[in-house]
Each structure stands twice: as C-alpha cells, then as structure tokens.
Amino acid sequence: MALKQQLTDDMKAAMKSGQKERLGVIRLINAAIKQKEVDERVELDDAAVLAVLEKMVKQRRDSVSQYEAAAREDLAAVERAEIAVIEAYLPAKLGEAEIRAAIDAAIAQTGATGPADMGRLMGVLKPALAGQADMGQVSALVKQRLAG
Structure with a gap:
C-alpha cells in the first residue's frame, strides 16, 4: 500500500x-x-x-465553480488549495495523443465496432487510465472514435 x-x-x-492547511x-x-x-469492508x-482522490478533486472543482458563481472567491481559494494538495498524490495526466492510443488499443482488445460497444x-x-485522465474527456473521445 505505497500510496x-x-x-x-x-x-x-x-x-x-x-x-x-496541508x-x-x-x-x-x-x-x-x-x-x-x-x-466496503475491504x-x-x-x-x-x-479513485477516492479523483472523486475528492471532482467534488472540489464542483465547489469552486459554485463558489465563483456566488462571488465567494475566499471559499473558492480554499477549495483550490485543497485541490493542489490532493493532485500531488495523483499520477501525471496523459495527453490527448496518449489517451487516443489507449482507446485504439482497447478497441483492438475488445473488438468494439460502434456506439453500442x-x-x-x-x-x-477506466481501470487502465485511472488517475491519469479525466474520464469525461475519455468518454467524449471514445464516442467520437466509435461514431466515425
């Protein structure tokens, strides 16, 4: 349990x-x-x-956007500071080209042909890219790849 x-x-x-603060x-x-x-008793x-760390970052990003919408920059700054600490424990993010390569490899592995797959x-x-890519971005790229 290195992390x-x-x-x-x-x-x-x-x-x-x-x-x-840290x-x-x-x-x-x-x-x-x-x-x-x-x-989960495990x-x-x-x-x-x-996965827990990613969820925490996502929650804080949502909070930042809500605080900014409510003009509460003081609270948004606290959330941003927490995001910085949490992200220090996440692996480096993959670039779009690397994500596309992973999608192509997964398509070859699963034999996916269309949006139904x-x-x-x-x-x-998801398990292969955990912590390395925003799954929303991955999902959008997968949809784009399977559609065309």
Whole structure:
C-alpha cells in the first residue's frame, strides 16, 4: 500500500513542520479512504485510493465553480488549495495523443465496432487510465472514435 503509506508519512511530516492547511487536507484524504474501507469492508489498493482522490478533486472543482458563481472567491481559494494538495498524490495526466492510443488499443482488445460497444470499451479503459485522465474527456473521445 505505497500510496496510503506515503499519505501517512506526509501527514507526520506536515505535523512536524506545522503545515496546518496541508495536514488538514491529508487528514481529509485519510478519512475518505478509511470511510470507503469501512463501508466496503475491504482494504483499498492503490487503484482504489486513486479513485477516492479523483472523486475528492471532482467534488472540489464542483465547489469552486459554485463558489465563483456566488462571488465567494475566499471559499473558492480554499477549495483550490485543497485541490493542489490532493493532485500531488495523483499520477501525471496523459495527453490527448496518449489517451487516443489507449482507446485504439482497447478497441483492438475488445473488438468494439460502434456506439453500442461503448460500455464494454469504457469498462476496459477506466481501470487502465485511472488517475491519469479525466474520464469525461475519455468518454467524449471514445464516442467520437466509435461514431466515425
């Protein structure tokens, strides 16, 4: 459990160095991971931890857009700071060309031919690209590829 261990080590380092904001975000991450483990009665592997982190980033991005719409820049700034801390634990994002290559490989693997095969294709791509690509973007590229 390399990612969970890294979070624990970073939490200890943040405590020692007095980084209260970073410590708070890492504690939120650990709480979300622990909640998921308790709910599902399993110990999460790195892929599942990445899924939790992605969900947290998505929630905070939604909050930022809502805060900006309500002219609450102070709250949006807090959410952006949390996003920065959480994204430090996510792998580097893939470029569009790399995503297209992964889609082509998945099409070859599954034999997908049209829009009806999108669910099967996304089922292969989601675990392969977890944490490395925005699944909304992947879905749009898959639709585009299967349509034309």
